[in-house]
Amino acid sequence: MDVRVILVEPKLAENIGAVARVLKNFGFSELYLVNPPAFDEKMFWVASHADDVLRASTVVSSLDDAIAGTNLVVGTTAKTGISASRHLRKPLFSPRELVATLADGGAGGGLLALLFGPEDRGLLNDELVHCDLLVSIPTSTAYPVLNLSHAVAIVLYELYEGQEQQKCEQGSSLEQQQPALAAVADKERLFEHLSRFLEEIEYRAHKRARTMLMLRRLLGRAVLTAREVRTLRGILRSAERKLREQERERERERERREQR
Template sequence: MELRTILVEPKSEENIGAVARVIKNFGCSGFYLVNPPDIGVKAMSVASHAYDVLKACEIVGSIEEAIENSVIVAGTTSKHGISANKHIRMPFFSPRQLKEKVEGIGGSKSGTLSILFGREDTGLKNEELMLCDIVVCIPTSLAYPVMNLSHAVAVVLYELSEVRTTSTSGPLQKLANVADKERLFVHLKTFLDEIGYREQKKEKTLLMLRRILGRAELTGREVRTLRGILRKAEWKIGDVRS
């Protein structure tokens, strides 16, 4: 499984250079920047011998562009959910738990695992975390839980670097990509509307379903099967109403 490191609206070009260096340290390559500042001499200086990673980075205008064709999207946060009212940041995984979660994916299933890292000052917004299958939180001291951006990337990539090279002799299974899963979520939302699901519960329920299905590592065929079940249910509901 390929790893894709995505920085969302980073403020400092020095941090961009430092992250490029970390990416090369752990043998990764995929590097995406969402609306970054101008990249100049400072970033190149910090990147040092990882200048090639910096030069090859993809600059995009939205998270949706950055995660395109990914099969799993993980968003990082320093503020994890501790109650049902903080559902957007729940459930959360430590980097090691994320590694354990995807341990066998490297060889048994193909695709890209995208890791989103937020702004240095405010992190990822709630609506951005809602695009993620998995939320990752690095265990740190409560006295000062917010890490430097490049340090956070280093911790996560250290844990995931071994997953990259895991292989098995089984046949490759293609996981559903972001577009496949988004069509399923839109279908689920439409279905909830059709059955008169309570509006005040809909957002939380859809996010819960997104996280459940994200952890399930669905294949494209499984997504199509689930949508087929929804269509059958919609037809039956239509028959009853008519």
């Protein structure tokens, strides 16, 4: 699986340079920067021999632009105890558990977007909403917040190690054997469809938002293929047709009663 590292509004130029170096250390090259500071000499000095990764990086103005064209969005967070937003920040996976989840889900191909928030705040709730899976790196409770480039290094190490192990165990033809993963845009259309369906069946309004977050996490852990998304939407359309047929039948029954 290919990996796109996305830094959301990074603050320090030297951290961007260090992240570029980490990407090259583990054989990755796709770096997206959402509203970064201006590139400067220090950034390239820290990047050292990974200056090519910096020069090839893509600068965008929104997270939506950064995740466009990807198949699976993984967010990182150090905040693990926020009960009011439990559907947003749980369940959490360690980087190693993430690799196991991807392997179990058959995610051999496609493009994984790996999100890291700015140094001073991490990813906000409205950014975490975009994520299929959430990762938190186990650290000492005495000081759990890692430097940005260190966090990127730990996650990319686990992904690299997992990919190398899969190559050894299953051979280089692994990705050719895997079904195509669903695109992020197609999954967003599925979630919009689910939201409309909840409204149509008059699911309790005060619970819809949290239910949708729970469904995002549940379906994110499933690592959906394109075919699975089409199947789920087909089921929803069939249910909608059945509901409309039942409503028409009830209307006809009311008319028959009125004519008696």
